[in-house]
Amino acid sequence: QKEVEQNSGPLSVPEGAIASLNCTYSDRGSQSFFWYRQYSGKSPELIMSIYSNGDKEDGRFTAQLNKASQYVSLLIRDSQPSDSATYLCAVNPQAARQLTFGSGTQLTVLP
C-alpha cells in the first residue's frame, strides 16, 4: 500500500509568518510531487510541483524535496488570511499515472 502521510493539523500561524507543511511518502520510486490547496467545499487547486531534490520557489511558495528521506515540504512565506485552507500533498507513484493524496493539513492564518 503506497502511503502519503501528513500532519492533519490544524496549524495556526499569524499573518506575515512562515507556514511550514510536511509530507512523507512510502513509495521510494515516486518521481513527481505536488502540493494542492483545497478550500472548504471546493476542488483541489495545484499550487506547486517538484520533481528533483532541492528547493523550488514560486512567489511566496517554496517546495522542498528530499528523495533519500522520502520527504517533501511546502513553505509559505508572508502568510495571508487568504492562505487559510487545507493543503494536500500528492505523489505520483512509480509506474503509475495517477496521484496518491495525503489526508491534508489544515492551515489557519490569523489576522
Place this chain on the structure above:
Amino acid sequence: EPEVTQTPSHQVTQMGQEVILRCVPISNHLYFYWYRQILGQKVEFLVSFYNNEISEKSEIFDDQFSVERPDGSNFTLKIRSTKLEDSAMYFCASLGGGNTGELFFGEGSRLTVL
C-alpha cells in the same frame, strides 16, 4: 484558461438508484480521472482512462462503477445501485501535457444518497 467542467454540481438520489456524473476534460488532454472525497476524508483515486479504455483502477472501483467517453468531449462516471456510503464529492481531473503528472481538477459533483 481551459478548465475541467463537471455536471451536476449537486445530485440527491435515493439509495438503490443509478446516477451518472458528467465531465468535460480539457480538450487537448489525453488522460482522464475520477477521484472521490468523502466528507472530512482524503481524496481517493477511483479510475483513470486513456485511449477509450480504463488505464488504472483502485479497489474502490468495483462492478458498481463504470466509466465511458460516449463522444469526443464528455467523460462519465456511472454509479449503479447507489448506497449511503457513496455520498461524497466526485472530482473529475485531466492530465496536463508534457508528462509532468500535473492533474487539473473540475469543481466536483456532490452526491448525496438518502
